[in-house]
Every structure is written in structure tokens, then in C-alpha cells.
Amino acid sequence: MTSQRTRLRMVERLRTQGIKDERVLRVFAEIQRHIFVDEALAHRAYEDTALPIGFGQTISQPWVVARMLELAEVGGGHDTVLEIGTGCGYQAALLSRLVRHVYSVERIQQLLARARRNLHQLAITNVRLKHADGHIGLKESAPFDAIIMAAAATHIPEALLEQLGEGGRLVMPLGNRSQYLTVITREADRFNRQTLEPVRFVPLIPGAGA
Numbered sequence: 001m002t003s004q005r006t007r008l009r010m011v012e013r014l015r016t017q018g019i020k021d022e023r024v025l026r027v028f029a030e031i032q033r034h035i036f037v038d039e040a041l042a043h044r045a046y047e048d049t050a051l052p053i054g055f056g057q058t059i060s061q062p063w064v065v066a067r068m069l070e071l072a073e074v075g076g077g078h079d080t081v082l083e084i085g086t087g088c089g090y091q092a093a094l095l096s097r098l099v100r101h102v103y104s105v106e107r108i109q110q111l112l113a114r115a116r117r118n119l120h121q122l123a124i125t126n127v128r129l130k131h132a133d134g135h136i137g138l139k140e141s142a143p144f145d146a147i148i149m150a151a152a153a154t155h156i157p158e159a160l161l162e163q164l165g166e167g168g169r170l171v172m173p174l175g176n177r178s179q180y181l182t183v184i185t186r187e188a189d190r191f192n193r194q195t196l197e198p199v200r201f202v203p204l205i206p207g208a209g210a
Contacts, residue, residue, distance in 0.1 A: 023075040036090040078145040084134035085150030089115030105132040151204035
């Protein structure tokens, strides 16, 4: 269940589900998702489902991750991307193969330590992790070509809009009881918003936890 053949079956499923960006599909074939889940769940790693990773958090289902990467248009000349919500590090690992610089913030220190171990296991060196509040982003490393939020917010954080570079895209689940994938594109001082399909994410919690 952890073989290259299994990953390729997942990629073909993503393709039939409408993911068209071949660069995104390629990295899903390369990065071993089973490394990022508990050993007891490794046999389910390539199912199209979210899985628990502890602390009330999940690793998102592959289709949702692929869709967000596709919407962010990463890999098309994007150099610097910010991820809000590192979790176990899976999405950061995928991003590391698509862009030059990945910055990722996580509010739960134990998850950040796990993500660091997972990325080290894959010899990934272009991801910078920080224990921080996702609401405020990472001002010292801005501007970003894209920001991808792996938790649902009830509003669009102003700090993240300010940290988007010209033409940059913020991809996030937005809403409370009903959440929708939302894309905000910066054009000078204007922000264009597009609301897409319904999703279900854990909530974005303010502050940096223990």
C-alpha cells in the first residue's frame, strides 16, 4: 500500500477528479504520503480522505490539497510561497518540489517538530518552518507569490493580504458552518475574490499554542 504503483493510482484518481496541472500531479507521484501519517494508518495513506494526525488536526484529503496547489498556480514561475498550517508537513513537501522557497507556520509545536522530522527524512532543504500564529503570517519573509491556508477562517486576515506580492494569490477555506475554497488575487491595491467549491477544514485558531 506504500509503493510507487499505489501513488500512481492516486494520481490517476486525481486526474479523473478534474486536477489538470501536470506539475501538481507529478509531485503527488513523487512524495510518499504514508511517511506523513501514523504507522497504523499507513495502509490508508493513498485513499482520498483526510486522516487524523493528532492534536485535533488532520492531513487533508489528496484532492483538496491538489486543488489548492492548482488554484495557487504554483510552479509557474512562483518563487516564494507561504503555507499557513504546517501540520505534518505533507503539503510543504509537495510545495518544495514546485517552488524555490517555502515558508510554513504552525501554532502547535509538537506538530512542527513532527513536520521537521518528516521533511528531513525526505532530504528537503528549501522549506523554512516557524512556530507562529497563522493569522499574522510571516511579515519578515514577505512578499509572497502565493499563500495557501490549510485551516478555515471566518474572515480574510488583513495581514495576509498585505503580505501578498503583486499578482499573488491567497487560497483558503473561508466560512464557519459552511466553508468554501476561496481565491483572492492581488492587483496593485485591489483584491479580487473568487468563491469556489464547498470544503471542510479544521478552524484557524488565533495565537501560537504550546
